[in-house]
Amino acid sequence: MGGLREALDAHVRRLAGTPLSALIAADPERAQAFALRCGPLYVNFARQRYDRAALDALFAIAERADLAGALRRLLEGDIVNPTEARPALHSALRGAVAQSAFALAARAQAVSVQLRMRELVQALAASPVTDIVSIGIGGSDLGPRLVVDALAQPQARFRVHFLSNVDGHAAQRVLAGLDPARTAAVMISKTFTTQETLLNGGIVRDWLGDAERMYAVTAYPQRAEAFGIAPERVLPMWDWVGGRYSLWSAVGFPIALALGMERFEALLEGAAALDAHALQAPLRENLPVWHALTAVWNRNGLQAATQAVLPYDERLRLLPAYLQQLVMESLGKSVRIDGASVAVNTAPVWWGGAGTDTQHSFFQALHQGTQVVPADFIGVRQAAHGFEANHAALLANLLAQTEALANGQDSEDPHRRYPGNRPSTLLLLDALTPQALGMLIAFYEHSVYLQAVLWQINAFDQFGVELGKQLASRLLPALQGQGQADDPVTQALLEVLRTGE
Ligand SMILES: O=P(O)(O)OC[C@H]1O[C@](O)(CO)[C@@H](O)[C@@H]1O
Numbered sequence: 001m002g003g004l005r006e007a008l009d010a011h012v013r014r015l016a017g018t019p020l021s022a023l024i025a026a027d028p029e030r031a032q033a034f035a036l037r038c039g040p041l042y043v044n045f046a047r048q049r050y051d052r053a054a055l056d057a058l059f060a061i062a063e064r065a066d067l068a069g070a071l072r073r074l075l076e077g078d079i080v081n082p083t084e085a086r087p088a089l090h091s092a093l094r095g096a097v098a099q100s101a102f103a104l105a106a107r108a109q110a111v112s113v114q115l116r117m118r119e120l121v122q123a124l125a126a127s128p129v130t131d132i133v134s135i136g137i138g139g140s141d142l143g144p145r146l147v148v149d150a151l152a153q154p155q156a157r158f159r160v161h162f163l164s165n166v167d168g169h170a171a172q173r174v175l176a177g178l179d180p181a182r183t184a185a186v187m188i189s190k191t192f193t194t195q196e197t198l199l200n201g202g203i204v205r206d207w208l209g210d211a212e213r214m215y216a217v218t219a220y221p222q223r224a225e226a227f228g229i230a231p232e233r234v235l236p237m238w239d240w241v242g243g244r245y246s247l248w249s250a251v252g253f254p255i256a257l258a259l260g261m262e263r264f265e266a267l268l269e270g271a272a273a274l275d276a277h278a279l280q281a282p283l284r285e286n287l288p289v290w291h292a293l294t295a296v297w298n299r300n301g302l303q304a305a306t307q308a309v310l311p312y313d314e315r316l317r318l319l320p321a322y323l324q325q326l327v328m329e330s331l332g333k334s335v336r337i338d339g340a341s342v343a344v345n346t347a348p349v350w351w352g353g354a355g356t357d358t359q360h361s362f363f364q365a366l367h368q369g370t371q372v373v374p375a376d377f378i379g380v381r382q383a384a385h386g387f388e389a390n391h392a393a394l395l396a397n398l399l400a401q402t403e404a405l406a407n408g409q410d411s412e413d414p415h416r417r418y419p420g421n422r423p424s425t426l427l428l429l430d431a432l433t434p435q436a437l438g439m440l441i442a443f444y445e446h447s448v449y450l451q452a453v454l455w456q457i458n459a460f461d462q463f464g465v466e467l468g469k470q471l472a473s474r475l476l477p478a479l480q481g482q483g484q485a486d487d488p489v490t491q492a493l494l495e496v497l498r499t500g501e
């Protein structure tokens with residue numbers, strides 16, 4: 001967007017000498033005025049380093065970039081992925097929020113696959129199978145892994161295990177302790193060409209003895225059938241679903257197995273409610289819009305190179321890994337849609353981990369390090385356990401950290417001084433239900449898309465991951481003793497790997 005940096009710079013300069021604590025003191029209504037709610041999701045931006053005038057400038061940028069129109073185009077199925085000439089209709093997997101013919105047709109396809117998923121879940125539930133191995137990587141793994149880890153109950157009908165890494169130790173660990181007679185496997189791969197998934201699928205097929213209890217989810221059913229998986233056990237997906245936006249499709253089959261179909265549908269409902277909010281709420285009351293503008297303020301105004309995500313809930317410990325792919329595969333671009341180089345920095349490095357563990361590892365750097373790291377803190381008001389003292393302690397720590405980062409504390413001893421002025425957003429869920437988790441994930445999806453719109457980049461391609469894959473397949477024969485590497489350093493390293501010298 002033309003002039004993005006200029007529009008922010010005037011406010012960054014104006015606010016340079018005003019710490020966050022002073023911004024808050026000067027605006028007594030701020031804690032309420034900078035907060036929004038959508039159903040079970042409450043988000044408070046009061047501890048970001050902007051004031052109302054800077055926010056006005058940010059919302060003017062949102063108007064100029066037509067973020068409302070961009071959301072409508074996304075949800076209606078316009079070609080928002082022009083480098084691959086595709087829409088990105090993940091919203092159609094969870095509801096019929098947009099009424100365009102394309103979105104409604106996509107919705108009909110999604111509903112018919114959900115019916116097939118339900119039947120397959122029921123058939124498996126009536127079988128002796130107790131364990132499921134879900135084989136996939138990236139977008140075909142991280143979403144289901146997050147949701148299952150967050151919401152699966154110990155008494156669930158199936159135990160679901162995830163196998164992603166091509167490192168054979170991963171397969172060794174996952175299969176150890178499982179009984180092939182009581183295990184089924186699901187290969188999830190949009191392309192069904194992904195090296196890791198094909199190799200791991202082969203290991204599991206051999207371990208099971210045949211492909212009789214193997215299922216597949218893919219946009220290329222014929223490839224799964226060539227692998228030996230019968231058509232009645234292959235669930236389709238479509239090129240209008242991006243891998244990292246796909247947990248709502250049949251990619252969520254492991255979720256439906258772990259949680260039951262009803263709770264999978266509740267996850268979809270929560271996401272659909274956020275879709276409706278994104279589409280209908282005015283910009284100033286629109287959660288993903290506000291979050292995306294904050295991200296741009298921190299990246300292009302404050303020049304923050306990284307962004308932390310800190311769930312204060314053990315069940316959300318995999319959220320940082322999930323968001324790393326969502327954000328950095330979507331926004332890690334330096335070329336705009338029109339082919340020109342971007343004029344401003346795009347995605348910061350996203351990283352994080354679950355509190356309170358992380359307080360005892362990297363929080364020192366957040367409080368006193370030289371880099372300002374904006375953070376999203378995520379809490380859940382009601383716990384699903386009876387250990388009340390623990391939950392109170394967890395929430396007290398969550399509040400304490402956001403306050404300490406914002407306000408700091410002075411000291412005559414420079415070693416004991418906390419500079420403060422470190423921005424954070426607080427996200428609170430009423431309870432970690434499937435609906436609330438669906439809403440939280442959809443909130444981040446839309447924020448990421450809107451950041452891409454503001455930066456004029458494509459959120460839905462990922463050509464950057466291809467070169468390494470191509471080189472790896474060229475080097476594989478050389479590693480196995482056939483041929484040589486073209487690059488002299490790689491050739492020398494191949495020798496070290498082959499001979500140890
Ligand atoms: O589902 P597939 O085709 O196996 O791809 C897996 C992942 O690989 C990538 O293409 C690159 O890491 C991701 O975008 C995708 O989620």
